[in-house]
Amino acid sequence: MTYLPPAAAYAHIKNYLKEGLSAGRWPPGTLMPSESELVTQFSVSRMTANRAVRELQAEGLVERVQGVGTFATQPYRASSTLTIRDLHDEITERGHRHRSEVHLARAEAVSETLAQRMGLPAGSEVFHTLIVHSENGVPLLCEDRYVNPARAPDYLSVDFTRTTPTNYLLTVAPLWEAQYSIEAQLPTAEEAQLLGVKPSEPCLIVVRRTESQGSPITLARLVHPGSRYTIEGSFKP
Amino acid sequence: MTYLPPAAAYAHIKNYLKEGLSAGRWPPGTLMPSESELVTQFSVSRMTANRAVRELQAEGLVERVQGVGTFATQPYRASSTLTIRDLHDEITERGHRHRSEVHLARAEAVSETLAQRMGLPAGSEVFHTLIVHSENGVPLLCEDRYVNPARAPDYLSVDFTRTTPTNYLLTVAPLWEAQYSIEAQLPTAEEAQLLGVKPSEPCLIVVRRTESQGSPITLARLVHPGSRYTIEGSFKP
DNA sequence: CAGTGGTCTAGACCACTCG
């Protein structure tokens, strides 16, 4: 979106509708102008009006029902774009030094519960890594990760002091889907020791499971010391 | 998107490009097919090819540069849609009972630091509420909130045992922008007491600042007991 | 200059929903 001749017509229409929504005309659930109304009101072709409304739909501001009309949405779903970044990039972008310590990297037989959580057949093998990431020498993340060998057969041969599992897995299987949970917990004794924090230090724990095209890729438990790490973000509707 | 005649042409093209990206053709940064190439390859009009590529751009899968071409993106930005839900809806959707206890609701003069954090002029007044939300009688959230009176003059007269501040503020000022941070911390002594947890219990703390059209709306500190609450979500690229 | 993306038009056909 670099080309903005004083203003594109579809953008005009989008603005008009957005401001109207913001101002409370068209309360949630009410009918909004139809495409043909916009066509006459703004003297544009239908494709242009359509694009404006379709983009609002993609942004979640309106709902459209074929044969019926366009409706303002209940905006409590204020969805946002949470950017999951690779910790390595985050650190180096701050101009700091990132280092990884690999404490474990091996193949294991899956336990029953793990097989279930990952969606793997019982009795199969998984790759298991335990890596501590630090920023300028300060431990920032303890990453306990299981990987589906079928999706990343060379995983164990990767040098994780040079790249991160996240980064590597993105090259092997881009375009994934993920479920995550974020919670506050005390670390396990081992995690506390690896991170160099007291066992009583609250930690921010992200559990993330990713899959691609229906088959699981990885399950990771990311433990951050609460005193050293926060997730930040912003969103616009 | 209810109407899918066997398959829309633009969707065909999107799929073709997505699968190619997923398969590793067009590694990150490389040039992708131009619109005119897609036009001949798929026998469609340029508008149709354009729509396919434009939607991929909106999804963050490609970058486009006018006069140059379309490029595959570095996918480490795996952006997602984090849905900020109203706790009341979340609880009632589980079939449980939500109750709010209002511990504080008054106007105050802003402190200097608060004025700065909210982006308000020093010396002005703000509304301040402190509400504890519980699910089936168990405290789940301690909500400490400051509100800009200019944006919600009737805020203090709202009955917060019947609606939530989030809900009310959405009706007053829809379409907002927000910055948030998520961290793990110990609660303050007051918060621990209000939530009925030990002061040593890790808490998930979300600090959210919202504004709309450049003027601040509210600043909230949401404290959840770590043992009772997790943020969950999923995303697809 | 040729090639790219950014936008727009004036039609068109279709599927769906409602009265």
Next chain:
DNA sequence: GAGTGGTCTAGACCACTGT
């Protein structure tokens, strides 16, 4: 049947980038 959204076309003009 009238009105809605969903899609598509075959052109067009423009701005930008490279060589």
